[in-house]
Amino acid sequence: MKALTGKYYGLLPLLLLCGFYIVKATGFSLHDFGNYYFGGYFFAQGTFTADMYFPYIFNRDIAALGYESLFLSYAPNTPFLTLLFYPFHFLDPFTAKLIFNLLSTFLFLYSTSRLVAFYKIKPVYAAIIPVLFFLPVKNNLLFGQLYFLLFFLLAEGWLAYEKKQLFRMSLFWSMAVLIKVFPVMLIAFLLFKKAYKPAAYLIFCCALLTIGSVLLNGVEVWFFFFEKVLPKASNGEIATAFVDNYQSVYMFLKRIFITDAIENPYPAVNNPFLFHLLLMSFKLGLVFTGYYITQIKKNTLFVFSYWIIIMLLLSPYGSTYTFILLLFPFFSIVNTNSSPIVKCGFILLLCGSCNWPLQFFTNSVFPVSYCRLLLFLLFFILYLLSEKSTVNWKWSPLILVLAAGMSYYSIHTMRPADATGLLPAKSPVLIYKYTIADNRLTYYYWNENGENRMSIPLAASKTAEATIRNNQIYHNGKQLTYGNDNKTNALLVNNKTLIYLSDYNRGIGFYTLRVLKTE
Incomplete structure (x- = not known):
């Protein structure tokens, strides 16, 4: 026992921090855990269908069970997650959250201790983990998030x-892929490393788990996930169109180059092609650099950690709890012979990236609102420099050509917006229906307080219901819309104005009112 405590005493502060927030989480709301719990609950009841990806239906059915003050959304989670959380439906959600936090914390600490032992991490570095990763640890437990479990699997x-x-x-890795999708990039890591046999094992296991989930969840749900949910999530469309809290390169470039009459009326440059070109160049640059590093670097933990970092950089939406995965590059750096100055700079940037107080800066003028992203990018650059990694610039022309071609394709296959937003910025996130009467439009929305409604003036002498067929709106045999956004509740007002609910550029089912002049 003495030898065991002597070996792992550096992890005691992390254990204490986790224990403290496990207790604190018992008095916290269900938060994100509610998404997973009720997904598993509805699967157990045989009612989990593709409709559950629409947040109004999901929240309505939860409210029907007697739960109040909840505002949840199952998207963008995979159907596989309902199987993982099936056993928890036997418990009430708050007890289930406590049990899940205890289990995921145990697994997280277990894997952390194994990495510390395997790489012979000095106790002093293990002891500062709670400082460097304070917010990721805190928010994983308060929110009942999955990233302790994901860290364990990775x-x-x-x-x-x-x-x-x-x-x-x-x-382990196939389960990580089925839970969060983005670890699928580990297949590229293995292929670039010419580890073809491990890659084949991983692909086979992913296919096996997917087939098993399809058999249990149904083909329709998985088809809907790949066709509707995943493409929106890949574009950062989780709730609204512009969310500075995501602190991603995608959202940063979107703020600069994409205009939106309501949410981003004054971009620096309204140029969608430049947005796609820079974004594609960034993504391809990371992957090509990953290929180069994977080929030449002998430090396997450094290479693996590089792929973990770019998984986070490539994601269109980020959060504090995802940064618990940066433990991998932390262990990689402190385990090298880098100079104390490099290690100190790395640790400071890591601490800033993980604990930057977003609430004080997201309302600041752009680009000050993206300070955390800047710190993360500096952290990434220093990580590359720590091993004297250089980018093979000979690939740059190819990257630019590929990025330009992909951007051109994206622009010319992307349908322009059918309509414009009707409501001002900071309007309710989830509107599920509306009515027009007595020259007023009354819209009904859902938030943590349940169902609500609000009215605005609208001169309407005549209304007629428009037909929605194959997700497009028609009136008198004429097609009025062409976009692939989900649409509902379409009315033609005064024979010249079409009003309808749409999730264009938003998370699936996060409808808002849009208006289209038909004359």
């Missing part, structure tokens, strides 16, 4: 890979 898969235990590796 860490155990990595240790299994290092020990050439391919079945264990593929099992």
